[in-house]
Amino acid sequence: MESRNTNAAEVILISEAVLPPPGILTTCLNDLGESVQHWFLETGFPLPQSEAELANFTIEGWLEDLNKAMTAKSQYHWKNLISGDLESYQLIIDERARFGNIEVHRKVLLDMFLGAVKSCQAEGHSSLAEIISYQHSLFRRASLVFLAMTQSLERTINSWKDMYPSVGDALLSKRIQISVLQGAGKEYTFPKTTWNDEYIINHDDLNCMLSLKWLNSNLINVFISKLNAKFSHPNSQQCVAYLDTNFAYHYILPASKPHNTLKNSEGEIRSKPLKALKPRFENQNIRLIFPLNMNNTHWFVGLICRASSTMQIFDSLEGGSTNTQVYQTAYENMQQVWKVLVEAWSDTLSNHKQRWKLEIHSKASQ
Known part of the structure; x- marks a missing residue:
């Protein structure tokens, strides 16, 4: 009342x-x-x-x-x-x-x-x-x-x-100067698994998180390796692969390499997370997730979801014609990546043309 x-x-x-x-x-x-x-x-x-x-x-x-x-x-x-x-x-x-x-x-x-x-x-x-x-x-x-x-x-x-x-x-703040001096020369190694190569970050990478600096690709890749690490056990039935920033840069945005270079000369997929996912590729719940970078200033996330036949963009700063063009480019390249995987791994899916749609999600950062 x-x-x-x-x-x-x-x-x-x-x-x-x-x-x-x-x-x-x-x-x-x-x-x-x-x-x-x-x-x-x-x-x-x-x-x-x-x-x-x-x-x-x-x-x-x-x-x-x-x-x-x-x-x-x-x-x-x-x-x-x-x-x-x-x-x-x-x-x-x-x-x-x-x-x-x-x-x-x-x-x-x-x-x-x-x-x-x-x-x-x-x-x-x-x-x-x-x-x-x-x-x-x-x-x-x-x-x-x-x-x-x-x-x-x-x-x-x-x-x-x-x-x-x-x-x-x-003129950097004393807090940052002291932090850098205390950690100068230190490196932190994250061991390789079935799903990931070895990643090494240093104190300069960690300092990116101080003040209002932004996450760099090294930090994001380490986080991705941690996400994938728990799925490296042979008994895991995980159907999600987290791809690193190198994969995203080469094949999604801006797609600096031809998509057929995803495969080596023997026709095998090169990417470790994707190779580990191969035995589960026919699963309807398969998802590929990767970080994307816009103009070297802003990170957002891309997702390929087979179950819903969607390719999705998650961007807290979504909006504007420039962003729309970037999303469309990423969407087209995601389709090309999926096509390469299907051709390499699935006779069943290669005979079925999947109809994809693009979904864009935006929410102010909280």
Whole structure:
């Protein structure tokens, strides 16, 4: 049953104020409202609050304002980095660390929104739940702009470090410098299995996970080897193969090699995970999963699923014509990979033309 707390103060979230009902929801929404406003203050993103702004609020106009704020911030970052002023350099390095804290706050807020919606639904406040869900969708949009801004900052710093390597190395945070010194020269070996070759990562690879740096291909390949390792036992009936970044680069995106080079001169498939999967290839539940990289800036995931006759893309930043072209390229190459496997391993499937469809899944990172 819907109810109102006439003694409660209005809570301003993103685009409208709500009057929380009595009980625990009052505290929950007050905390959420304060946290949302604090997050926008930290990012420097616009948050309409006055009655005049709310009356004229449109999602399109607001997103345009967010992107203007992001562009201005990116220009500020680059201007400081090329200024020649050491204090300005340090400000940008500190900004990277600050963005890391904002990112943690962002993830907490996403959970708070979901919790608030569930609480409203559980107590029968369906109208309020709809409002909070709408506010949640707006926050997710702002989240994507923030993620784009952090990626832009990282690319800006990396470009600057390439231009001025000695200055860049000197201005890394003390925490990272100490970490590098303590682990310099160390290597970590992940032994080969039936499904994977041996992988070696060093301390520089691990440092990619510090601050707002991104996972590199070495780290992703090690994670993939760990996924495959538990399926290397002969008695395992696992029907999923996780392919590494090298496979994806050579045969899916951008597909730097002809697909027929998947086979050696004897016609055998070269890839270890695929070779290990050969005895189970006729299984209806067969799936191939691999990491894909877009323009050397963004990772997403590809999946071939025989049971549903789908080739799927999972991308938290899905959208735009450029992305659509990339997905289509990956889709076409996935079909070519499947065709090579069928020709090599299955007389039954080679006589049956499978009709594939492309599915694209997008969800803001949480």
